[in-house]
Structures are given as C-alpha cells and as structure tokens.
Amino acid sequence: GAVVSQHPSWVICKSGTSVKIECRSLDFQATTMFWYRQFPKQSLMLMATSNEGSKATYEQGVEKDKFLINHASLTLSTLTVTSAHPEDSSFYICSARSPGPQPQHFGDGTRLSIL
Amino acid sequence: SQKIEQNSEALNIQEGKTATLTCNYTNYSPAYLQWYRQDPGRGPVFLLLIRENEKEKRKERLKVTFDTTLKQSLFHITASQPADSATYLCALEESGGYQKVTFGTGTKLQVIP
Numbered sequence: 001g002a003v004v005s006q007h008p009s010w011v012i013c014k015s016g017t018s019v020k021i022e023c024r025s026l027d028f029q030a031t032t033m034f035w036y037r038q039f040p041k042q043s044l045m046l047m048a049t050s051n052e053g054s055k056a057t058y059e060q061g062v063e064k065d066k067f068l069i070n071h072a073s074l075t076l077s078t079l080t081v082t083s084a085h086p087e088d089s090s091f092y093i094c095s096a097r098s099p100g101p102q103p104q105h106f107g108d109g110t111r112l113s114i115l
Numbered sequence: 116s117q118k119i120e121q122n123s124e125a126l127n128i129q130e131g132k133t134a135t136l137t138c139n140y141t142n143y144s145p146a147y148l149q150w151y152r153q154d155p156g157r158g159p160v161f162l163l164l165i166r167e168n169e170k171e172k173r174k175e176r177l178k179v180t181f182d183t184t185l186k187q188s189l190f191h192i193t194a195s196q197p198a199d200s201a202t203y204l205c206a207l208e209e210s211g212g213y214q215k216v217t218f219g220t221g222t223k224l225q226v227i228p
Binding site: 111 | 158217
C-alpha cells in the first residue's frame, strides 16, 4: 500500500516552456502533499507544502509565481514550473501523507532538464 | 541556527557486519524522527518512525534509537547485505502541527561483499 505515482519521470524542454508535474496517491487519501527539489549529492529541499483545498505554503526563497502548486483533490497535486530556464533544471520529488504521525510516501521523482 | 547532520559522506562496511549511521540535530524540538532509504534516481522510501517519547524501535534487521537529551538518533542495520547499499536520510518533524519535515544530508552506505 501507500503508493505515490509521479509523472512524468523525465522532461527535456526549451527555455521559456512551462512544465507540469503530477503527483497522485494511488491507494490512500493524501491530505497533505509536499514538493521537494534535490540537487546532485544533496538532500531534499522542501519547496512547498500543500493541503487539499487550500493554498500551498511556500518555503522562504521559493517563488510562488514561478512554481505553481495545485492540490485540488485528496489524491492529486500538480507542480507547474512556469517559463522554465536552465537554472530550474533539477530533480523534483513529491510526497504525500495521511493525517497524524504518518510517514511521507514519495513518488519516484521527475528529472527536469531545460535547454 | 537549525542543523541536521549525518555522519560522514560515505560509509563502507563488510557484508554481515552491523552498519551504524548517526543523525545529530541542533535547535530542533522534534516530535518524530524518521529514517528513509534513497536509491540513485529514485524517491526516498520510508523505513522507520520513532516518536520523542520512544527510546528504540525495531523492524526486522533495522533498529533506530532516539536520544532527545543527546539530540541524536542512531540507525543500525544488522547482518548487512550488498542490497542494503543506498543513501540513508534522517528526517525531523517538529511539534506544533505544521507538518514540515526537514531532511538531513544523508549517509551513503556501501556494503562490500
């Protein structure tokens, strides 16, 4: 149980393009979803926390107009990187959790490369 | 400032031995501490969660201890196998209901046959 599907697994696109990444909890209801960014050989950096039906809470230094997060249902959250540039290239990972002292369940990440 | 530190960038250990990984934190009051495993190019996989009022938790070959006085957690893998080779991340969730989890930098474990 507790499977999180993240799609697409990799994206290569031109500078200026907007890219949408989907995160789905397949077999449980995720009241909270998290979006992380990870650089090579570094740990996960939390970008934002989203609760179903409300606006996402962004970490300091993360531009909310650049990284649009939508958590419209208990099983789906999306991250849209708007007008992506080469510096946005990274490994983006989502996670989902149920209420209470529960662990996070992670997707397999999206490798984003902006040319 | 708040910090989560995990021991050494890489840990090499002989197959069959016990691997011990360390997670130290400063300026946190964690309600829970979690350990995850991450393989290259994949998302982390949850292993164990321990609460602030628990001293030890076990799951098969895995054992986690949590010392809130020392501000440290130890993660043990007994009878280590080459398949245990991965990066192991500790993560803290503070009390207060905000649900933010902060991850350590990770320790890369290599089990040598």
